[in-house]
Amino acid sequence: MRLVLILVIVALLRPSEALAADCTQPAAPGVDWQRCYMDGRDFTRHDLTGARLRETSFQRARLGEAVLVKVDAYRVRFISAVLAGARLDDGLFADADFTKANLGGASLVGADLRRARFFNASLRGADLSGAKTLGAELLNADLSGARWTDGKTICAEGSLGQCN
Template sequence: MEHPIWYLWRDGVAEGPFPAGQIQRWILLGRVRREDSVSPDGEEWGRVEDWSEELIPEVLRADLTDPYNLQRLEAARRWADERVEDDPEAVAVERREEDEGDRPRMRSLHRRAFGEPGDRGAWRLVVAAAVVVALIGGAWWAAPVDRPLEPDCEAGPAPGVNWSYCDRAGVELAGKDLRGSRMRDTQLQQADLRGANLEEADLSFALMGGADLAGANLRGARLFGTDLRGVRLERARMAGANMAYANLRGADLGRVDLSGVPLGSAIWVDGRTCAPESVGECD
């Protein structure tokens, strides 16, 4: 049985839920380890290793003494770090389909370049690496990928700023213009964002527990999988936002209009999990 969402135990605190694709991405990038504790329901806990087939990407379970598999792993990590999509689970499925389609052709090229075991000259290794890189590069450039700039954690608040993965906990940003900013996986606990303009901002999987977003403009913002526990959202403008899989336990939603906002599998203010098809209200 496959589990679509997972909880993660870190620093003595249960975090989540997160889509399975996001956990796989973190594992691929080394942000979650095989020995870390995870749970599909918040009650049954075990190591990532215990759910290896569900959570550990196939490229990490392959024989990494094979140069071909190492090339695939490097490509998968680059894609995981550079691809930005609205739905991480869809991206994970897309990547698996791409891998399945290319595997026979790439293995054939690998055999031609390397030959049988014991016949692997240095020049063959160079040729094989060049072929694999060319294939990967072609697939990467052909895909509809948003290629963000590197995060700049020292940059000041401004439209389009890239603070992804940065630690901005407790930052004072009341009234700031942060339109189109990138703050995926950013630490924003206890941040003051009252009246801030976060229109079209990407806050997916950000940690925002206890932040103050009263009166903020969150139109079109991506809040997919965002930790919003105890957040104050009073009078925030949410039209066009996406809050699927977000954790809203204890959040203040006074005078907030969520009409049309996806809330699928989100944790509601009272702790219940919304139905996958929930929109505008937690069903």
């Protein structure tokens, strides 16, 4: 009985993952926007370092030159979003959808991109050094001039769907 009481007290004192995100909070480092709809909004040059963006939708959003370093963006949707020049270093983007997104010149150094979808996306000149890409789908993705995951190989002009 005493053990059950202690466990209940510990559970009540610990922050709960079940708390709802506040989708009305302004863009800032560490913001919690889990399961929010940010479709079509402009976050150009905003700093979202360490933000919680799980399952959030950024369809057609503008995030050019935004800082998305160390974000938790599991299953986020960046469909047709502009992320040109953005920094996505060391972020969790597993199962994310970047279909038709513009990631030209973006930095994805050390990013977890496992099972992410990049159908018809532009990764021209992007830096994928150290990124985890197991299971990532790159159908018709433009990798021209991108730095590949080994940190050394530069993809040839016309590299579509794979780094040549």
